[in-house]
Amino acid sequence: MVxxxxxxxGPKTTPPVRARRSRGIRPTRGYRVFQAVNxxxxxxVVIVTLYPFVNIVARSLSDEAPIIAGKVNLVPQGFNLTxxxxxxxxxxxxxxxxxxxxxTVVATAISIVLTTCYAxxxxxxxxxxRGVLVGIAVFTMFFSGGLIPNYVLITxxxxxxSIWAVVLPxxxxxxxxxxxxxxxxxxPVELEEAAAVDGLSTYGTLLRIVLPLSKAIIATxxxxxxxxxxxxxxxxxxxxxxxxLLPVTVYLRNLIAGATGAQSAGGVAESDAVQAAxxxxxxxxxxxxxxxxxxxxxxxxxxxxxxxLGAVKG
Amino acid sequence: MFHRTxxxxxxxxxxxxxxxxxxxxxxxxxxxxxxxxxxxxAMADYGIDKQFKASEPLSFSILYNNHPNYPxxxxxxxxxxxxxxxxxxxxxxxxxxxxxxxxxxxxxGAGDAxxxxxxxxxxxxxxxxxxGAILPVSDYLDLMPNLKDKIAKWNLQPEFDTLRQSDGxxxxxxxxxxxxxxxxxxxxxxxxxxxLNLQIPKTWDELYTVLKAMKARYPDSYxxxxxxxxxxxxxxxLSIVGAAHGLRxxxxxxxxxxxxxxxxxxxxxxxxxxxxxIVYLNKLVAEKLLDPESFTQTDExxxxxxxxxxxxxxxxxxxSLVNDYRPDLAKTLPNAKLTKIPMLVGPAGEINxxxxxxxxxxxxxxxxxxxxxxxxxxxIDWLYYSDAGQEFAKWGVEGTTFTKDAGKYTLNPDVDMIGxxxxxxxxxxxxxxxxxxxxxxxxxxxxxxxxxxxxxxEFQKVMNARTPLPVDPPAPLTDEEREQASLWETPxxxxxxxxxxxxxxxxxxLTEWDAYVGELKAKNADQYIGLxxxxxxxxxxxxx
Numbered sequence: 001m002v003x004x005x006x007x008x009x010g011p012k013t014t015p016p017v018r019a020r021r022s023r024g025i026r027p028t029r030g031y032r033v034f035q036a037v038n039x040x041x042x043x044x045v046v047i048v049t050l051y052p053f054v055n056i057v058a059r060s061l062s063d064e065a066p067i068i069a070g071k072v073n074l075v076p077q078g079f080n081l082t083x084x085x086x087x088x089x090x091x092x093x094x095x096x097x098x099x100x101x102x103x104t105v106v107a108t109a110i111s112i113v114l115t116t117c118y119a120x121x122x123x124x125x126x127x128x129x130r131g132v133l134v135g136i137a138v139f140t141m142f143f144s145g146g147l148i149p150n151y152v153l154i155t156x157x158x159x160x161x162s163i164w165a166v167v168l169p170x171x172x173x174x175x176x177x178x179x180x181x182x183x184x185x186x187x188p189v190e191l192e193e194a195a196a197v198d199g200l201s202t203y204g205t206l207l208r209i210v211l212p213l214s215k216a217i218i219a220t221x222x223x224x225x226x227x228x229x230x231x232x233x234x235x236x237x238x239x240x241x242x243x244x245l246l247p248v249t250v251y252l253r254n255l256i257a258g259a260t261g262a263q264s265a266g267g268v269a270e271s272d273a274v275q276a277a278x279x280x281x282x283x284x285x286x287x288x289x290x291x292x293x294x295x296x297x298x299x300x301x302x303x304x305x306x307x308x309l310g311a312v313k314g
Numbered sequence: 315m316f317h318r319t320x321x322x323x324x325x326x327x328x329x330x331x332x333x334x335x336x337x338x339x340x341x342x343x344x345x346x347x348x349x350x351x352x353x354x355x356a357m358a359d360y361g362i363d364k365q366f367k368a369s370e371p372l373s374f375s376i377l378y379n380n381h382p383n384y385p386x387x388x389x390x391x392x393x394x395x396x397x398x399x400x401x402x403x404x405x406x407x408x409x410x411x412x413x414x415x416x417x418x419x420x421x422x423g424a425g426d427a428x429x430x431x432x433x434x435x436x437x438x439x440x441x442x443x444x445x446g447a448i449l450p451v452s453d454y455l456d457l458m459p460n461l462k463d464k465i466a467k468w469n470l471q472p473e474f475d476t477l478r479q480s481d482g483x484x485x486x487x488x489x490x491x492x493x494x495x496x497x498x499x500x501x502x503x504x505x506x507x508x509x510l511n512l513q514i515p516k517t518w519d520e521l522y523t524v525l526k527a528m529k530a531r532y533p534d535s536y537x538x539x540x541x542x543x544x545x546x547x548x549x550x551x552l553s554i555v556g557a558a559h560g561l562r563x564x565x566x567x568x569x570x571x572x573x574x575x576x577x578x579x580x581x582x583x584x585x586x587x588x589x590x591x592i593v594y595l596n597k598l599v600a601e602k603l604l605d606p607e608s609f610t611q612t613d614e615x616x617x618x619x620x621x622x623x624x625x626x627x628x629x630x631x632x633x634s635l636v637n638d639y640r641p642d643l644a645k646t647l648p649n650a651k652l653t654k655i656p657m658l659v660g661p662a663g664e665i666n667x668x669x670x671x672x673x674x675x676x677x678x679x680x681x682x683x684x685x686x687x688x689x690x691x692x693x694i695d696w697l698y699y700s701d702a703g704q705e706f707a708k709w710g711v712e713g714t715t716f717t718k719d720a721g722k723y724t725l726n727p728d729v730d731m732i733g734x735x736x737x738x739x740x741x742x743x744x745x746x747x748x749x750x751x752x753x754x755x756x757x758x759x760x761x762x763x764x765x766x767x768x769x770x771x772e773f774q775k776v777m778n779a780r781t782p783l784p785v786d787p788p789a790p791l792t793d794e795e796r797e798q799a800s801l802w803e804t805p806x807x808x809x810x811x812x813x814x815x816x817x818x819x820x821x822x823x824l825t826e827w828d829a830y831v832g833e834l835k836a837k838n839a840d841q842y843i844g845l846x847x848x849x850x851x852x853x854x855x856x857x858x
Contacts, residue, residue, distance in 0.1 A: 064641075064645065065645035065646065069618060069621055069622055069645070069646050070615075070618040070622070092385055147420060147423075148420060148423040148424045151420055151423075151424045151426070152424050152425075152426075155424065155426060237410065237413055237417065238417070238420065241407045241408055241409070242408060243380060243385060243386055243408045243410075246410070250410055250412075251382075253410065253412045253413075254380065254382045254410035254411055254412045255382045256412070257382070257410070257411055257412030257413075
């Protein structure tokens with residue numbers, strides 16, 4: 001007997017059961033040692049990863065002099081916002097910023113749709129030629145045409161200097177595809193059978209049963225894709241020749257290179273003299289990272305395990 | 315039936331193949347000098363000091379190195395005025411400065427390269443020569459009277475010979491300087507010198523004495539802490555110390571050094587002079603006069619030490635002095651005085667190691683087939699090599715951006731550039747597009763120095779009085795040789811860099827120098843030098 005339990009479609013399930021809910025069972029000594037070590041190690045990891053970021057934020061809010069003197073660590077010294085004003089007053093920064101937002105949204109949407117479709121198909125064991133389809137995807141993980149053939153392809157498709165050159169070529173990430181396929185495979189077959197018995201078509205099953213149950217994986221994919229598109233600069237750099245089409249990552253990269261480029265060139269014309277100040281770099285980094293950081297808390301609530309607990313009885 | 319079709323296909327294929335082969339062969343021969351079909355838009359009477367103006371409106375694509383400090387704008391006066399004067403419109407393909415080389419390789423590899431590719435640093439053009447994608451410009455110098463004139467007038471032929479490939483041609487149109495322009499030296503806290511009653515050092519040995527006195531007075535400091543340790547450790551430091559010993563080392567690393575006495579090349583990392591460089595630097599480190607971190611720290615760390623008074627000497631060029639150190643010091647130690655001193659003299663005597671060639675332009679081979687080819691070469695000649703073109707690219711339009719009085723250039727009062735008119739509302743680079751590194755470099759001495767501060771002029775005066783370091787004779791390798799040479803060169807260089815550092819920092823005793831030279835031999839240093847010497851002899855034989 002198979003039933004779909006009510007109330008399992010949404011993420012709002014009961015909070016995960018706490019490990020040390022009662023005083024009943026005392027954790028073993030080994031477990032407590034493990035907990036302590038775990039806590040210490042993870043705290044260290046947090047410090048190591050958080051420190052550079054806090055440092056950059058502090059620098060972005062500081063006066064130039066303390067930065068040069070190496071006095072800025074975690075707290076801004078000589079608080080001022082001139083650098084923010086300076087960066088924000090450059091129209092090219094905002095143009096490129098807007099591009100990044102547009103590219104990220106469009107590319108993520110395309111990627112999610114394509115990856116979900118492909119992964120769902122691949123998760124069906126009864127599909128003939130499934131191995132070939134998986135093989136085609138996996139093949140691209142290990143072999144690629146290389147830079148120049150790709151460039152020639154994109155150019156001859158007429159996508160150079162357009163948004164499509166950025167959002168289409170990397171639409172399906174094979175790693176994400178395989179993760180998603182594995183997730184779909186773990187869904188109980190009985191759920192779909194029940195849906196079919198109740199008269200849903202294939203698409204209906206996907207849209208009404210499978211996808212609502214897959215919010216966790218979709219949120220994960222959304223995050224993976226959004227972050228990677230937000231941070232990516234290489235495809236845009238390859239296929240776009242006009243600076244008002246570039247994403248803000250290329251802008252940032254160029255800004256930093258301009259400030260440190262003097263050494264790599266050896267001899268630099270005096271016209272390349274003016275160097276971007278340390279504060280400006282920090283400000284640009286902060287402004288570029290903030291939005292994608294802000295996405296995490298909103299997506300995090302979908303990372304709940306046990307959505308499917310109790311879905312299948314029998 | 316089947317057989318006949320099959321045979322037909324075979325014959326057609328064979329025919330095609332033959333055609334391709336014939337086509338391939340015929341490519342080289344008559345290409346030579348027939349430019350009749352390429353003169354559209356060109357001036358028949360173009361010559362030295364003549365304003366180039368195309369006889370019909372033309373447009374050329376150009377690879378544009380987009381600098382973050384003055385991002386490309388379409389409404390720059392530079393573009394409109396250029397079109398007005400020359401009837402040529404440039405179509406820039408904007409590439410961020412950060413990854414310019416990579417994009418250039420990609421575009422050339424994909425056959426999508428713009429016709430004009432500036433900002434190419436020799437020898438990076440070598441990579442494209444064998445593919446046939448770029449033009450052997452030496453075949454077409456006759457189209458460029460200003461360039462030829464400057465080569466003759468400034469006696470630049472030996473420098474140009476160093477650009478030649480094994481076919482005797484060169485593929486790069488370099489920027490030219492009338493006089494070598496030495497940029498890098500060291501900056502010294504003169505207030506400390508005064509306090510210790512010391513003169514500004516003139517030689518590396520005097521610097522040693524000065525550093526020793528500084529250390530005696532400030533035992534907690536490392537008097538000399540240097541920057542620019544990328545891409546290889548101690549890049550700039552080894553470069554200027556090496557130069558004083560007559561070598562190109564550090565970030566101007568040249569593996570083969572010409573030995574004029576023996577009339578052959580020797581491996582730089584194994585020379586006696588190189589040993590002296592290492593011995594000298596080792597002495598500074600051992601006596602704690604030179605910060606051992608000089609070889610690894612970031613520029614910012616070195617700046618911080620200087621700004622905090624933990625060091626008193628640092629590597630410098632004109633810009634870093636004005637843009638980095640002085641503003642830093644003004645904020646932290648307002649009484650400090652820092653001066654860039656003339657390059658210190660070493661065993662090689664009073665020499666000026668700077669080259670008179672700059673980065674330059676590659677031309678796509680496709681341009682040769684264009685009917686506007688001659689016009690394009692004339693245009694490049696005017697913009698990059700004529701006095702008028704260079705002045706235009708650097709200073710702009712007389713009356714609008716600058717005025718010229720008896721050869722002295724002055725910016726218009728509302729135009730700013732490197733802080734000359736801090737109150738100016740417009741910037742020569744950002745708002746007008748002049749003084750742009752893509753179009754403006756090199757030239758006559760007074761043009762090159764027209765932006766220099768009086769202080770920098772003083773420095774240049776001293777440097778220009780010195781003998782230029784003689785140019786090594788050419789030894790161009792063939793493609794195969796180059797491949798083999800780089801297989802040997804890379805591990806050799808790694809070994810030199812690693813051991814240089816070990817010797818200087820005292821991790822390897824200097825008594826092991828002979829062992830080190832033996833290791834270089836084991837890594838094919840002799841074979842490598844043999845190859846270079848063979849190439850040199852071949853070039854001598856072929857080109858007299």
